[in-house]
Amino acid sequence: MLLTVILSTLLAGLAMPFGALIARFENIQQKWLEEELRHGIMAFGGGALLSAVALVLVPEGIAEHSPITACIWFIVGGVAFMLLDILLKKINTPASQLAAMLSDFIPESIALGAAFATGNSSAFLLAGLMALQNLPEGFSAYRELNAKPTYKPYKIIIVFTLMALLGPVFGVSGYLWLAQHPETVAAIMLFASGGIIYSIFQDIAPQVKLENHWAPPIGALLGFSLGMFGLMMTTH
Known part of the structure; x- marks a missing residue:
């Protein structure tokens, strides 16, 4: 089972450099099609992030907490991501998408390791959703960093690949040490959920809209649908 945790978190993490590779070699001649693809x-x-929150993280998190404490952890997560966003803005770094990606990936890896340890049926679903969300996040983070001449493409992809190794580290930590503390794992899930919701409405949703084009929001529907399909497959 420990090997399963390592492989699951590693594969989910490798979606980040894979998304960066897509952004690196993405080159469509038709401008309108290129814009629609990016958006x-x-x-x-x-959509994948929203499905992770709605179908896995929040349902698992509230199962171990009272309504008040669940809401507190959820709100604290959103506020923490907001403060991180403000800090990154003040120091004028182009790494806001990168920080948001790591802020999702680390707590989710911990929760995934603990889910495997407790035999939770949603563990594989969570692993799949992590990969689904890391792919477009890697795509967006690469484009954000690559906009600055100081960040070379190959260096960005190498850094993203090394970041993927954090998944097994935190996943094994959750598997070995947090499985006996379900309330702590639930709090981490709720904290991550609050942060993800903040990120969706602060960073992702505003960038999705494209004037006089209506196809990009369908991507959100497809992302959520995949999460819903995965939930139904694992529970039936």
Whole structure:
């Protein structure tokens, strides 16, 4: 089972450099199609993130907490992501998408490791949703960093690949040490959920809209639909 945790978190993490590779070699001649593709990928990531929150993280999190404490952890997560966003803005770094991606990936890896340890049926679903959301997040983070001449493409992809190794580290931590503390795992899930909701409406949703084009939001529907399909497959 420990090997399953390592492989699941690693594969979910490798979706980040894979998304960066897509952004690196993406080159469509028709401008309108290129714009719709980019906005569609961001929308797909938003849908996958939303499905992770609605179908896995929040349902699992509230099962171990009272309504008051669940709401507190959820709100604290959103506020923490907001403060991180403000800090990144003040220091004028182009790494806001990168920070948001890591802020999702680390707590989700911890929760995934603990889910495997407790035999939770949603563990594989969570792993799949992590990969689905990391792909478009890697795409967006690469484009954000690559806009600055100081960040070379190959260096960005190498960094993203090294970041993927954080998944097994935190996943194994959750598997070995947090499985006996379901309330802590639930709090981490709720904290991550609050942060994800903040990120969706602060960073992803505003970038999805494209004037006089209506296809990109379909990406959000497809992303959420995949999460819903995965939930139904694992529970039936």
